[in-house]
Amino acid sequence: MARRKQVYEGKAKILFEGPEPGTLVQYFKDDATAFNAQKKGTITGKGVLNNRISEYLMMRLEEVGVPNHFIRRLNMREQLIRQVEIIPVEVVVRNIAAGSISKRFAIDEGTKLPRTIVEYYYKNDQLGDPLVSEEHITGFGWASIHEIDDMLNMSLRINDFLSGLFLGIGIKLVDFKVEFGRLWHDNGDMQIILADEISPDNCRLWDAKTNDKMDKDRFRRDLGRIEEAYQEVARRLGILPESGPSDVQGPATMQ
Ligand code: TMP
8 A cells, every 4th residue: 555644643643644635544543641641551452443433423423513524434443534723722521520620629520510511721742731711722822712612512512412322322421522623615714623533532431320431541540441441332332343453453554
């Protein structure tokens, strides 16, 4: 296979130039990091599972009117996406207290929040993705007030839809992080769309009956059975790859 030009490498994914202008190939790695990459490891088969899980969730979200970058899955670890200009703001939506909000406000993990709480973090590894306010986002020019509005509205719709979808398969959507990008249309119009991925890497998913963690917290907190947890999410969504998550080889694009 012809070598494709790599345009970006993140902690869990690599982006390559796509076959047509305005497209990219998003490759899912098995690499996992936590605590701003101070903790590093691999979760065997994670890339294959996250590629499928993100494909499925993005397709379902498109159907309910949440525009996103997903075009189609190419193979076990790669999907074709629309190229966008990523807005450097991570939007976190929380339904139940866990992780940093539990620490910051001394709320027991598992406490239902009085209402859904949305937070913004500045996407900057060197600074450790600090929590920011709308004032920071507009003041420093990372996004306009209208763009924040679009991101907030879409995040709440994503939360409503995914909360129901996961509850239907016995999973509580505790919280999640999403990223958005600017897509320019040929007529010069700009649209904010959902980008990146939605997977157990950036959601907290708890079994509705047992509260067992089925997400990256198993890696962050050394809870074991990480691969099984990701597989179980895919299994309940009905999308476990036919051949199982056995593709642990390097990407075809990099050979
Ligand atoms: P937090 O409780 O650590 O702030 O995480 C909130 C949610 O955001 C949780 O579902 C995990 C996700 N997340 C990311 O996707 N990337 C990150 O870098 C961090 C810190 C959290």
